[in-house]
Amino acid sequence: MDVIRTAIGLMSGTSMDGIDVALIRTDGRGFIERGPFMGVPYDADFRGRLKRALEIACLLRDRSQRPAELRDIELELTLRHATAVTAFLERFGLSAAGVDVLGFHGQTVLHRPDEALTIQIGDGQELAKRTGISVVYDMRANDMVHGGQGAPLVPAYHAALAGKFQQQGQAVCFVNIGGISNLTFIGTDGRISAFDSGPGNTLIDQWVEMQTGRTYDPGGEIGGRGKVVAGLAERYLQSQFFRGNIRRSLDRGDFAPLRPEEASLEDGARTLAHVAAASIIKSAGFLPETPAIYIVCGGGRLNATVMAEFSAMAGGLGSRVLSAEEAGFDGDAIEAEAWAYLAVRSLHGLPLTFPGTTGVAAPVSGGVIVEA
Numbered sequence: 093m094d095v096i097r098t099a100i101g102l103m104s105g106t107s108m109d110g111i112d113v114a115l116i117r118t119d120g121r122g123f124i125e126r127g128p129f130m131g132v133p134y135d136a137d138f139r140g141r142l143k144r145a146l147e148i149a150c151l152l153r154d155r156s157q158r159p160a161e162l163r164d165i166e167l168e169l170t171l172r173h174a175t176a177v178t179a180f181l182e183r184f185g186l187s188a189a190g191v192d193v194l195g196f197h198g199q200t201v202l203h204r205p206d207e208a209l210t211i212q213i214g215d216g217q218e219l220a221k222r223t224g225i226s227v228v229y230d231m232r233a234n235d236m237v238h239g240g241q242g243a244p245l246v247p248a249y250h251a252a253l254a255g256k257f258q259q260q261g262q263a264v265c266f267v268n269i270g271g272i273s274n275l276t277f278i279g280t281d282g283r284i285s286a287f288d289s290g291p292g293n294t295l296i297d298q299w300v301e302m303q304t305g306r307t308y309d310p311g312g313e314i315g316g317r318g319k320v321v322a323g324l325a326e327r328y329l330q331s332q333f334f335r336g337n338i339r340r341s342l343d344r345g346d347f348a349p350l351r352p353e354e355a356s357l358e359d360g361a362r363t364l365a366h367v368a369a370a371s372i373i374k375s376a377g378f379l380p381e382t383p384a385i386y387i388v389c390g391g392g393r394l395n396a397t398v399m400a401e402f403s404a405m406a407g408g409l410g411s412r413v414l415s416a417e418e419a420g421f422d423g424d425a426i427e428a429e430a431w432a433y434l435a436v437r438s439l440h441g442l443p444l445t446f447p448g449t450t451g452v453a454a455p456v457s458g459g460v461i462v463e464a
Contacts, residue, residue, distance in 0.1 A: 269392020290371025
């Protein structure tokens with residue numbers, strides 16, 4: 093039997109809105125005991141710095157390259173994560189000595205699976221030094237070395253959470269609506285399929301920020317006042333990404349933002365909410381069977397307009413849509429919990445990715461381990 097470890101997961105996703113911190117106890121297999129969660133938002137200045145990191149990374153051709161400005165941003169990102177860990181421990185009355193490992197996602201600044209190139213900034217050595225806790229980081233790279241897409245990595249955790257639904261003989265699909273949306277399907281036979289499904293919050297966030305200076309559409313309220321502009325929606329939904337049966341992982345730059353003159357604020361937000369929902373349905377068409385239940389995680393589940401669109405579309409195909417909370421989970425915490433779970437699997441040499449999730453040739457482990 094594998095040792096049960098206490099792990100903290102740290103996630104800074106494609107929406108670049110902050111750090112999610114979550115604690116679990118797990119053996120990296122079927123035992124999962126979920127602990128506290130905390131979100132640490134980024135200020136506007138640092139979000140601007142991360143956007144600058146994306147621009148710098150576009151010019152890179154080697155994942156180890158760190159031009160001086162990017163190196164500075166990476167250090168600041170790492171220090172913010174160290175501060176977040178300290179604040180988390182203090183808030184919940186925990187000690188660093190009681191935590192076995194940090195699962196450190198870092199910030200993805202470039203992801204080009206067709207070129208076997210992925211870059212996550214974040215210095216695991218520095219984080220271990222600052223926190224006094226061992227760190228597992230850089231978890232995508234080994235998958236790509238072995239022919240995988242490097243994403244998604246969360247499916248191993250989704251599969252561990254899906255047990256109660258499988259016991260009821262139901263095929264379940266976890267939908268994470270983050271900046272990019274992705275699906276994890278667990279069939280009635282336990283088979284796992286997972287892939288990115290299309291744009292999630294990123295296009296909506298970009299549109300609202302461009303028009304109003306706000307960083308997102310709270311609750312989908314802006315989109316709820318608009319109408320779908322069919323021609324604009326179809327422009328996204330006719331993308332080559334949705335054709336053919338070869339799924340690939342996405343970068344936040346793969347779908348261009350709307351131009352300011354193309355729609356009103358409300359109609360643009362509604363159209364992009366429709367695109368986010370329809371993208372999931374189109375991509376789910378590549379699954380082995382229609383899910384009985386969709387469980388929606390990530391920030392997109394809080395956008396009522398996206399959820400209404402998705403529920404209507406899925407319902408028309410005979411599927412139920414539940415928020416993570418309705419299914420008994422914490423939708424804000426799942427991705428950070430997953431990184432904690434993956435860190436423990438890495439320590440035990442267990443696979444992080446599988447042929448059905450990233451297209452890797454055979455199940456592989458991954459991650460760079462730094463001892464405190």
